[in-house]
Amino acid sequence: MDIRICIDVDDLERGIAFYTQGLGLRLGRRLDSDWAELLGAGSAIDLLSNPAGSAPLGQDKPQRRDYARHWTPVHLDFVVTDIAEATRKLVSLGAVLERPIGDRRWGRMASLADPFGHGIDLLEFKGRGYDELLQPPRGEGL
Template sequence: MRLLLNIDVPDLAAAEAFYVAAFGLAPARRFGDAVVELTGAEAPVYLLRKAAGSEGAGGRLRDYGRHWTPLHCDVVVDDLDAALARAPAAGATCEGEVREAAWGRIVQLADPFGHGWCLLQFLGRGYDEIAT
């Protein structure tokens, strides 16, 4: 199985600039003027230009204000402090303080398009510290 991450955004150029600056992804391919593929993660990221107010899943209209979804993405980094400096400088909003657990450190963010993200730094054995 392969995973692809598709992210709807209202402004393709702004989204590309954000994901390159915040997470260190790199543009790879373009599919016309509505899709750009970003690489540098374990799964490719596809930014899909979709206008605010256009019809999305379940007939709902797209809204790029901060929204909640039961699915979010974690960006695993080697240095949380450095990543936390980069992401807000690129336009992310921090949504709380850095939290520490037996497995590592985590902080919640929102990108400029309303999507939730977590920056995650594993420490020690990572999730193996708490695996049963």
């Protein structure tokens, strides 16, 4: 099974610039005038241009798109090799640093909001990455 990640933006060109220049993704295809495919991550990311105030679930639903900072239980983590540089680039492109770079047992993490209000985290792994939370590798600690 494949997974595609879809991110609504209110300005497609700004979205393309943010994710390509800030994270090193590349423009794959423009699938329509309001739809761009970004490649270079583990899954394709589709940027979908939709105006603020438009109805994402049909006109009879009360929800409307809002590109102010919002929280949802789903966010994207991007694994980078230089978290300080990636954070600097993203902030220069309009991201808001919400939680500064902090150390974890498995590496380092920074929390940001993209220019469209979506939460994203940057991760820089050390050693075995998340496996640092598990038992030592076989042969160690014996």
